[in-house]
Amino acid sequence: MRGYQFPLCTLALAASFIGSAAHAHAHAGEEHRDPAAAPAPAQATTAAKGDGEIVVTTTAQKRFENIQNVPLAVQVVTPAQLEAQGVRHFQDLGKVAPSLTVRTAENPVNANVSLRGVGTFAFGIGVESSVAVTVDGVPLAFQARAFTDLPDVAMIEVLRGPQSTLYGKAASAGLIKIMTTQPTNDFHVKANLLATDDKEYGGNFSVTGPINETLGYVFSASYSNWGGNVRNVFDGKDVNGRETLSTRGKLKWKASPDVVFTASANYMNGNTTVGRPFIRMAPGALLRGQAGLTADVILPAIKIDPLNQKVANNDRAGTKYWGWGTMLRTDINIGKMQVLGLTSYDKFRMDDYIDHDDTVAPGPFGRNIQVGAFKSRLFTQEIRLLSPGTDAFRYALGVYYANVGFERPFKRGPQFSLADWFATSGSRQIAAFGQIDWEFVKNLTATVGGRAQNERVKYTFLDKNLPVPASWAGHASDNATTYRLGLQYQATRDVMLFGSYATGYKGQTYDLTTGFGQARADAGPIRPETSKDKEFGVRTQFFGRRMTFNVTYFDTNYKDLQAQSIETINGTSNYRLTNVGGLNTKGLEFESAARFTHDLTISGAATYLDATYTSFPVAQCYPLQGAAQGCVQAKPAYQNLTDTRAIQAPEWKGSASIEYTPALTEKLNGVLQGSWQYQSSIYYVARDPEAFQPAFSIFNLSAGVRDHKRRWEATLFVNNLFDKQYYQSLVNTASNFNTSSVANAPNTIATQAVLPRDFRRYAGIRFGLNY
Template sequence: MKSFHNSVCVAALAAAIGLLAGPAHAQSAAPAAADKPDTGEIIVTAQKRAENVQNVPLAVSVLGATQLQAAGVRNFQDLGAVSPSLTIRPAEHPVNANVSLRGVGTFAFGIGVEPSVAVLVDEVPMAFQARAFTDLPDVERIEVLRGPQSTLYGKAASAGLINIITRGPSETLKVRANVVGTTDQEYGANFSVSGPISPTVGFVVSGAYSKWDGNVRNLYNGQKLNGREAGNIRAKVRWEPSSDAKLTLSLNYMNGNTNIGRPIINQAAGATFRNTPGQTADVVLPGVQIGPLNQNVSINYTSRTKYQGGGGNLRGEFALGDHQLVTITSYDKFRLDDYFDSDETSSSLASQNNIQVGAFKSTMFTQEVRLLSDGSKPFHYTLGAYYANVDFERPFYRGPAIALANWYATSKSSQIAGFAQADWQFMPKATLTAGGRVQNEKVSYTFQDIQNGNAQFSGSASDTAATYRISARYEFTPRINAFVTYSTGYKGQTYDLTTGFNQGRANAGPIKPETSRDIEFGLRSQLFDRKVTLNLTYFDTTYKNLQAQTIETIGDVQNFRLTNVGKLGTHGVEIDAGYRPNSDFNFNTSMAILDAKYLNYAVAQCFAGQTAAQGCVAGSPSSQNLTGTRAVQAPQFKISATAEYTPQIGNGLRGLAQVNVQHQSSVYYASRDPQTFQKAYEIVNLNLGVRAEDRRWEVAIFVNNLFDQQYYPSLINNNGLWGGAMTTQAVLPRDFRRYGGLRASLNF
């Protein structure tokens, strides 16, 4: 009861601050402030053209460096801390992590399965979401577009998208550098250098390296787990041969590794591993003290990944009279090798030791061309065409003792699309927007089941689909406007290329496309000379033929099979508010109130250990009816609020004080499963430091998770490995324990 009272109090305080606080997009991003004056406007490319975010009839959040620093966000997987509608659930490796917006994401582990939330870097899509799970170097801003974005961005954005915008070349020489060190042995550094090479050529080069050993101890060998190491480098060269033409070549490379240990935080007394006599927890997990604060494992094979990838894109921008032609050509190649101790013990019995080894390989080529008319005219439009070709490969082995698997799969997709969107200001204060997209996609696969007689399967399919969006916007004053938008979403058909693929799955053909419809009402306002910002969005979205994982059990190992599971509805309110009375003081907050439920999901897999009293209906297989149940990974309430105070403390110096409060209500990671229930929690982060008046340098100390609150971003029911006895494992967050650190930056 005390915990609940504290949660409510913190949430109420954050909400009260939020009514005065500014969303990430209510202020200019900090890096830009050093280069040009703060006009009070944030320019985004959410509709594939540069626009003031306050005038875009979409639900868009823009995250700048100040918000990321205050919330302790240094990696992609931490973004959910500052964007309440966004939830990122970690897993044993990045490919299996899940990104969801408004309670909707793709819980799928197979190759070739499109995500529901697209991830782009500089408007270029990524084949794998896992490609983004690394540091965020040289970021100018991050745009989070909530709700279906299929009309302009295609089939991988049926629930929204995240667009990471990196800095471009500057007109004068600029050098930026940041370093960070923490009390729990995390070290990182990044830099960027930009400037002109000649009057017509500019460049920017940036790089980053970070290393953290982790917060889980493997008692088998003393190694720390749950850590990561990453390095990446990015370069851009921009050539402007004339005032009517601009070419930008961007290149990037990344290399890194992760490891994982999933501590058991709760287990039934007397449980034996795989129901084997004598194989109790104290035998197969020697030294591990099971409990909610457990940070120890004992595994005799290191669960880990190593990855590398690189690519580039060539962007051309050409003035054609009062039109602009934009072309973007991209190529990307990525590989992630994964190694997993699937028994997650250090049992000495050969019959109990099992591993999984595999790789994810992707190659992607895209070409986009779009023509933009003059955006200052009452009627303006965007016309475009898009082509993408993606190849995936996945070799996989599991054994040698339990649930044997050995297979090799490939997946290919090729899509071509045309899209258009027009804005018509038919009255001085009223604008209509309409857009549509038509796309054709061909998908194919091969599956070689080496384990079972080298069986060979292959197949292909094609599909043509259309999506559209219509909105109306009315400007009551130059700083207050409202809009209503209706849009549809689409995620293409695919094949379930995972363990257990057989002739039956091959005969069934591809999983059906997932479709959605969304309606939004929004209010955008800036008041009192732009000192106060208040943005409200109400949304109601329905997804049909929802693509999701269900569980297929082979032996005592659970496999995940993709299928169309039914219908899901999500509706709620998002509030972004802001108050910036002067250059010394700034508040910002974002809040999401969400109701995401399965509207039709009559036959779902029972969770391990589920009883008839809990809704499991006996059968072959047993099932439960989830219709009316809250969707997984969908908290009903989430808020992030940041306060920043930078008083002048001397000649040319300013102090720095930042407080960030994050609150999330309870959530299930598997429907109705009490073992995967995370209760409400709140996290407070504190930053104190000093900076130069012109922001050329800054030094700050910080404490993340100030009150040392424990929570779990992912919980796993692993009863099957323990003979059906209740066993719950957790993936620990970066801030499972309070930690402090020092960060410093240069900007000149």
């Protein structure tokens, strides 16, 4: 693998010169004053002024603006780009956003989303993510809510680096903004069907238009089903798949020319199946050191190797989830100012099931299970005051309120790793925020922004697994401020330079997981995580704006980093989420697009990342780590990760795509698309050789025909063209396997993998309508 890593890194950098974040064009008229509304279906395309000028809009600063004029590191992704890269689910967004890395898990709550190498690696409820997710301007209660299809997306924005000033405490590393189809003044129908040779099928549609002169609507629905790419030899069924049904409806009422109400509601229902194949196991390994429980007994008819796509689960493994939400958006124009109100309520439940031993071993050791549920509810209210985006003095002011609650029943056993508890967590947040942009000298704009907030958190924890069940409860309050300073210079019509300094904040929390007890309760909440970020960038366009090239340099320091570590309280040590020290992440991000002719567009992006723990002196050793590998043999054992590269932080990551649409007849165009994704090597667990993913490249190819007005399109596609295997996550389960049945025998190698959707090459057909 190392033999071609450098050429691929070079190619990634080169591709960035001909790549782009996205193409999106905003309607003239009222939409430029609609800071959270997503573009209508026809808007999420490249705007062509003359013959090929590229125009990209973003709402990163809570108003529609040309991305070339926005002094932020933001990438915009359209549905067309998602299709080209084979992205149909949230967990695959990292394929089109190089600074974003998504590590999946057996449970979406245990998955991790990181930007620039910074994410949240924790399993407890109430621990907020470092990367926030919003839908139509409204935040999700917790990240797992987003791990589903992307059915009615108008565009997605990925804001990199701390966004706490405008978007709050759950955006200390960045933000993913999902914007869905909005009501339109004209009737539109959009539909897509998909089927693959490995039995994935699905479809979605949206209908939007006017009911009368003052009332418009949107209704969308989607369904997808894929059995999976792993076979369970116990019952002969496919697993590692998913099934999802989702719907969304919106009504937009123009009560007067200056007052508009938009009410929306959504519902989703789905399930996933889990299959984590063993890809490595030491000869003679015994499950939990039990005599006779060798691999051929507990994993019958399975060849354990890196290409293994079989599991043996005799208990249910997967998730079942459902949720619904409502939102009322109010737009009021007062002269040149706009008042925007967003009121939302969301409820979500996910039940999770795991075959904890991952085997069909006879006897009790083969029937260890893990069951639980995540229940969340979220109410939010936001009010913004926005000035016109074209004035020399511009401002966005707002207040925000949120109340969120979680419940988590959890049980594991009955043979080993016993647990039985019930926890609740709640948070109430009040914040005021604002940002002022002032062009105090022609072409020179200063930015000042700030946010002040108060948060109260509370919890309860009942441990039923003790000889005498015991419970704990607690609460805490915290005040915090963040700010942003920036300077932007429009050197020419097509060249903009900027620099900024911003602070980030991630709130205090409690580690409500197995092992919680009096010592953790007495220790109080985990301290907030803070960050300081420096960014410098340039936004350029060339050749009559047929080509864009953007580059950003960033350098961010995180203090009181929240991560899994060893905590010692009153002489007793435990593994838990705590403040471990610091992390620095710095690098370069490139995006660019080139429209060479009306029929030929090449786009792509690349990120160079250097993410390092600046202070992490007491970290958990990985399974099988000995003194020679840096594990200090104390009680408990620990390793020092200071100056070690952060996990889930590839040095290079890039993507590029090409689209060629020549005219075949007066009414038909051909469609030829190719895409490429590259990621350099990463560790899913620090320094653990069993959790090391080498560098890889994935190529996709599609060809088809479309109506010259893009009213319909039929495409054949092949994803993972060269059948390259890689893993979306690796799990070291050596602690479940021993070298012999002798008491306290040493553990031995046992490694499982979470396979991505494109672990194997697959082909399919897409058909779309857009009227």
